[in-house]
Amino acid sequence: MNNSTQTFKSRYDAIVIGAGHNGLTNAAYLAKGGLDVLVVEKNDYIGGAAVSRELHEGWVYSNCSYVCSLLRQSIHRDLELTRHGLMIVPYSGTTNFSRTGDYIAEYSDHAMQYREIRRHSLRDADASVRYETDLMRYAKLIRHFLLRTPADPTSFKPRDMSEMMFMAKKFAGMGEEQVYEFIRFMTMSAGDFLDEYFENDLVKAMFSTSSIIGTALGVYSPGTAYVLLHHVMGDVDGAVGAWGLARGGMGAISNAIAGALREHGGTIRTSAPVQQIIVRNGRATGVALEGGEEICADIVVSNLDPKRTFTVIMDRNDIPADLRSKAENFKIRGSSGKVNIALTGAPDFPSLPGGHPLRHGSFQFLDSMERMERAYDDWKHGRWSDDPFVEMTQSSMWDPTLAAPGHYFVSCFIQYCPAEVAGGWTPEKRDAFGKTVIDQICNYSPNFRDLIAHMEVRTPHEIENEIGLTEGNIFQGELTIDQLMFNRPFPGYSQYRGPVKGMYMCGSGTHPGGGVSAACGANSAREILRDLKRPNVVPEDDVDE
């Protein structure tokens, strides 16, 4: 993956800044469209937040993003990512442990799922059908828009008008009553939404967890109902709501896209941090690397988050003041951390019978939405939660390539963890944050601690420093309605075009947002090729034909 013997030119048709999966996707489609493309990456490895690294000998860590559901199947198919080494393996079974010693689990089998909820509440088991149906209706609606450029509602261009019509038709297709419900849903809190369906605290806790992931909001904050939807609208092979693992870790996604990019003639240059996007006479002309080297291109695409793009690598004199102010005020708050762990054996969870399939699934430890709200209270006060929400994914129970048989890689996603703490982050504070996570897990798995061979603790501080995501925000900007669709990242900038000619955005700070979908990169490439009057090579989505 490193540059080794490669030599690089000083001019390309297009330069993409950042070799995360969206940057690579963008570059792959530009290359497929006939451009001579260079991807520059600050780290000495590619992948951004979709990365696999052997951080402890014998264990491969998927140490940022860890599961996958939104990756557009049509992009996988079109770029032949399987041939380039990608396999998305579905996994199942999330268990949510309660402090009472019991648990509630999610099963892929419908009858088992029903019986499991019924164990806790008969009414909720029945209500879950209504809940799933309503959520599926919204998911089906949103899925139409993932691989499309948002319409500009203020524009009278034929293309925007026709895109608005497309949107209006899809909305109207739901029926008047459902349109009202959907608008209400988009502005609601996940807590209020779930309260309308369910009575049991544990049931609500189980469904609520995906509503705050990566978001600096609590379950009762307006807007979190959409975040919940964002986490259940993906699919694996058409099974909407299912999640998968990339065999070999999430880096397999980036590596496969990089393979497709190279096959189309593109170039990747690592250890090449960009100092600035060069703008001359109101148009982008290339990039200047740290160290002074300049590389020229008529097209410059930033895969960095909007805040970093417009406040760090673009000069304030090159962009409108209004945009600079929008970028500074962009909501991209750090709220989550990661603890990645190498285990020398399978942890014991006494609540689950030996050999039960749930033992291979992922684990959460939450018995009520109130507890989640309390964890959020800590964050508001600038502290990490001392009773944190932990989603523990036992990736290597499903993926034999990550660790030797009997050894396991475990990825823990933690909320909440602030980007800044009083007096600043130190290694001691970071480790204290890590300890709250291990303590939480050990409440349910007494032998967990004894099995740890190595552990990587990452607060927003570490994530920002290593990957460059501002505040370590996993979505490159929060997924609230003021920052979605034609408002993402900012009103007037939702069609991937930057403030100067030749400058574009392709990161998940653009529509449709984070979640390793590759859609942002692909949508952006479609717009660039359009501006260059080249034929479109980006496939249509195949979600609900």
Add this chain to the structure above:
Amino acid sequence: MPLQATLQPAYAIDHVHMGILPSPFHSRTSRLNLNQQWNEWNGFASAAYYSDAHIEYFSTRNTCGVFDVSPMRKYRFRGADAAAMLDRMVTRDVIAQAVDTVAYNVWCTDAGALVDDGTIFRLAEEEFMLCCADPCYDWFCLSAVGFDAVDITEISEEVAALALQGPTSCALLKAMGFTGIEDCKPFQIMRFAFASGEIMISRTGYTGDLGYELWLPPQDAKQLWDALFDKGALYGIQPLGDESLEMARLEAGFLAPDVDFHGSLHTVQRGHDHSPLELGLGWILNFKKAHFSGRAALLAQKESGNYRRLLKLDIEGNKPAEHSILYADKKCATEIGYITSAMWSPVVKANIAYGLVDAKFFKGPIWAEIYHQKELRWQRKVARCTRVTKAFWSPERARATPPPDC
């Protein structure tokens, strides 16, 4: 014979077993078959799926899966004429086949119509085992005419068999103590001491991935299953049902009898059976060896080029083209063939199928008329089909010796 019938009491008669039969692994498979979903295969219960076909299927591509192949029909051919007799019956060279190897074969009528396909195991110079999906004993006896020194025995119930398929299958067998299995080449046979006697392991399978088939006496079946699942826990082992195996075999480019072809012996309608050439099996027709059944007819057909083609198709969209009719045009005016098998391929992320297309049309455009249901309502679409020449799934590890551990 006296005119009066002799009555036997009912208990003295070996009555036919009512209902479905258990395979030698049934006590184990039935425990894992959570929803008791069974199909019938040669009278035996074969799991449709165990808990989730999608996840079980992926074990053949990601970890390893176990399929109970015991209901397969197995025959022993023994004697000085065994090799010569089989060589006349099947299309490949049996005389030249080395001891301890396996070869995929087909056998045809004199008219070149496919009777069945199966695998021939050369166990010794004068001993073979032949495995096929459906009973074929009568045809074997017919094919042995003129060969006196061959003894054909049905041994289906004497051999229990499991297919262990997937990237960790070799590592698991090594961990179970089958030392040296890593040197077993594709289509090779190895033997090991196991339980009360011997286990035969062949590097064969029906998934197109790295994999093995394990053959042993039925009395040792449970012990094998338990050993596999005990050690296999660390290797991601899953039981495989018919649904997941069906997906894997289609991706691998393998044919299913009575799905992709209709055996000649039970074909009533003219032209509803198939020649191996039509099915893309030209590569196993050995015209250089001595005479075999169907040779002249197949040679003539090959030279004429005038025969239907079973094509591998990649179809636009994601709706499987199950039961679709194929056309030469989007308007569906000219009918040119039909789909035999179709599915969404989870590993390749493509909408794949086999389609049998008339000789005149297989090089031209192909459209599939697909019907699919959305909340009960039927939808129709016409989708463009693209011909694919290679197997949809054919990983390097399936051919590597020694294979990788995962």
